[in-house]
Amino acid sequence: MDDIFKQVTAKLKSSVPIPIRCVVANVYRKRLNHVTFIGITGSAGKTTTKDMTASILGEFAPCKKTNLSCNTLQAIPATIWYTRKSHRYCVAELSAYGPNTLEESVRIFRPDIAVITCIGRDHYAAYKSMDALAAEKEKIVSWLSPHGTAILNIDDPLVRTIGERCNRRIVWFGESAGAELRLIEARSCWPNPLLLLLEYRGKTYEIRTQLHGTHMVVSVMASLAVALVADLPLGKAISALERFQPVEGRMQPKVSNDGVVFIRDDWKAPYWSINEPLKFLKEANAKRKIVILGTISDGSGDYGPKYKNILKTCREFADSVVFIGTHALRALRGRNKNDNFARGFLNIRNAAEFLRHELRHGDLVLVKGTNQQDHLVRLVLDRDKPVKCWTNQCVSQSYCSKCPKLYKPDQYKSFNVSINSQNCSEVPVIVGLGNPGLRYYHTPHNVGYRVLDKLAKSAGGTWKKYSEGIACTVKIYGKTVHLFKPGTAMNVSGIMVQRFLERTGSNIKNCIIVHEDIKLSFGDMRFKSQGGDAGHKGMRSVLSIFDTEDIIRIRLGVKGFDNTRDAKWFDFGIRNDSRKQKQIVLTKFSKKEEERLKPVIEQAVDVLRNHIKKQLGDKSAEKMT
Template identity: 30%
Template structure:
């Protein structure tokens, strides 16, 4: 096959875009979906689907962490696409107690497609915001897309809805399944009260419901995480998990490293690293987190902003003004750094800095860092701004502006190695993985199936 010329492959329909390989890929996709549906039908797990414009990843991770205290959990978080859902369901163990699945959308029809395969027993809705603006055009369209998860519930299922969000509260009318609510409103069945966080004080709160009250102390650093904690606690209580176990599990849950994670440098600054994504609607929450922190000096490093309506200059200008109100220095980095609209006085005094490369920012921070400061690093994952925090006490050697790797530098693990060597290393890793899969396949092929015990 490898010796065939490109023209011969094209004539035989064997080239990548040819009909034969296209049909094979289509059949493979249908087979994978069929296997996922089969696993879903056979599992004994309580299947939980979680979606929303924000807070879904932390909700899913926290709920899985809580449920692991009382049973086995199969989970999907962060990579919340249809293909990853199919893959996870295809490997869903029959005897898992729970399956916690985070679901995301990027285009119309995504949620209905995912929900038709997942068929959740419980659906959790966190909040609705103006995300993926080019695809949906506003909150109402986002809600219409995501409510497909609630609509997919059977009459015996359960919807857990954020009653503070008007569009989510209205979803109770879209399902025959019973609904319970959480939120800060008095209308919430699970009401979040006494919410407080001001770093170094971590988030604490109390959940009140008809059956009692549950005081929670967390490792999370911002007040806006109350939503994820309330949603996860409400779901766990509805599943019959003891309140004492919930409190213990919540107190041991660590923030995700690139979602408002705390990185402390010995003898140096503290970093708030929030580099997974930066939808415009979330900026105020991040700035509020830094504003409440107790620190002698505060700095904001801001990269790419996503999901805003209108022109970039308006979004970046608004972000600059909001950041300026709560910190001592603002650094914009990336291709839109020039859109801040910062006053010349701030530029001359060093209050505002405009830099093009992440490496330039890292060198500046390392040269000027103070032990009494907190630095908020906020941006979409494409720039990998977490390298700024890593460079404070590591010899970071990968400074590729846009490497194309969809995960964080921590998950990649190659930030101490020049980018030029990554391709060769990844190729070796793929070869090793292929060989391991081949060995496993051969082992299964030549190992007889174990006999069932006689009855």
Template identity: 30%
Template structure:
């Protein structure tokens, strides 16, 4: 490689040194463009944050509003970059932008809130997340409360009445407060909550508009804050409760959020591999308790956001999982930390697997038709591949993949990880070629 190539090539030293500055410069330019556009667009913004349930709430709110309004949705990716892009993509015909808002580092929500100035701010719940960045729940509350503080004149905030940290945010705005809850009294209160025969959530919400019973396709009752918050936002924006109930019946869970994945003549997976904060595991595991199956197994990968040492966290996770599952399979570098007894190890109650590929081979060899296999891990482990491998030729078994997307969204799981950059370039060139060809055909078809 020439000296110029070594300096200016994609992996060149000069490009590597200047990359952080170029990234920051691009962000500043895009942010300022988005701020200028935000002042011009007529769409109302609904912004959703919370330590859990915000992606589902975002999708539900968007679907409910779409029954009456032109609505654009930004879910799953909840960074300032995604927020900026959502505003830049807005068109004059959009009436609502529904934007998921995440707190990754101190100041992240503050920046997004100042840009969006939402008509509606939603807080699903507050727990300690991104522990290394925020340390305490007080810091998380302060950060997420910036969204409530930024609600525009005439707007309102939708807060969880059962969460003391969320409801305390009411003091940070002079705008109207709408509450939802289950235990405590609220404007929109869940008065009935349970599971149907298939393990999907059923609930009833009481408000000034009456009591409305809702059936869902969401696995587990832990989705109730997302549904209640979305119901409140939709009704307050003029959507009839009957329309919401009818729409809700057909909404599937998002990728890897307690997503059922049935294999023909094989097991049924429940994929919950986006996040795995320690405190949320008991509620997640409860999803499979009422289900009937010849066997129930839980596969546990990397945990996140836990206080104290890892040994204690993984020990707790194993005990919780063992209460509802016939077998627990730990995967990854922390697999040995479960602290199960010698008897439990000997009789196969607990199984350790060093890699995801090993875990897949084990599941493939031991799967029973009709059994339930619950996959739970932080997103970085991409345990969804364990299910995908049953009906796809999965060849990407990279441990700790840094791609933030799910494997389904990435779409490259049938290629070895090392080939991903090459395949991405080929697909990009193919798309560019198709666009160029389409432009050429369009220009030739125009009358002179």
């Protein structure tokens, strides 16, 4: 009965609009004057600082904190609701991910103590400048009560500027002169943990933490500064801190049953902060040092130079590096073919297979990535128990260790399809990407479908339904060609393309993908023989499944010239994120655009015909079974 009650309560709370949640939380917050509210923000270290602070304060009095890394406006009202009269402290991390997003949370939470760890380039694209980003972070200080205290990192220039404008009490921490809680020395050399020497009011304190990496110093000092402001004895606060264990996915050691040591730093991987964990690996003592790098979390513009810079840095001290994810192969472009220092995998399943045989006892492996995109923790868990779920389309923010699907097979089981021409049919396959269902047929996302329909009609083909989708076999200039439209949502097209090639015995090198491109002007067409996905998730799925960028594709521009169309978002069962930019690829074409589209489709059909005529051989087709 209790479980049912909890489920109903959770359902009701999730259905309450955020503005109403905020109003209720704001009213309730006013009744908690006896509770000291501590708000923590910054571009890095928020979760570790929050958990460490709560751990220290909890040794002295009941303390409430935000769960996991829940730091947006959706989470703050719930944190206030669950703060009881018995609590003495409430600690929350507050995130700024766009203009005014932090202010909305701070206005409800109204901290008595405000902490800013550092200001980096996270969410830079949303603010357009570092000054604007810093101004957003400053709002946590602006909302302090007249008797509130700001705890600021004196070593960060932007944070220091905020402090110079602050008219509240300030406790500075850091290495620079003027810090009230001052760092004298920090050492972190694996397998030894992080050791610190701090000075406070003329007295020196030695701290032996259970953390790793000198960049964790900011969280340690910020947490101790909170304890000082709360009038707790520094010696006892240090003792509590020394018992604190690393937060999951933040420089967290994990030793496999066969003696491979993983350092999990896989929650997020902003490019501006990657050098810090790499510095830790450089100074570590180990038989072999290996870097596993997933997706850069704050990437914008050209990813290639960023990954190449990381590769260059790793060459100085690591024995090898493995890139995994959408941009994994970009770091490897232009390298010597005999260079085995770096490997790249678009598909994490293939990376796992490689690492099973590559890693050995005594290796120190830094796992750095963005959990929501990569879920690299599966590589760590797979070491002790074979993981079954290797999906590339999961966007859950939770770690896989808590997922019930971890040891269950993927919904769509993949096949081993060769990308080599040997022993494969040379019958060309043309794939048109799109979403099944009539309601999507006249949307930009389904241009690939419509090109194939036009080609099939002109060649007298008849569509036949298969478990992978619908297909037909036609003759083009006397050559047999398979046409295929995947029967699943666009973003998971790759697995169906793989299955169809397995069915026909065809080869991905004889395959042509046709899809829309929202970045190209309406009616423009691009023929591409290799390269990345250019942001197209359907193409990304195909590249990932086959773990290669050497796939021919035709991109048709659908960038709307009719600006009256409203964008719509359908998530096909994948998590709907309200912060994502609205998409126009699922909005029906206007009449004007439909007229403009007809000659574009005909032109695409002509391009496909000419390509078949010029590039492909005359071998007869193998019939589909």
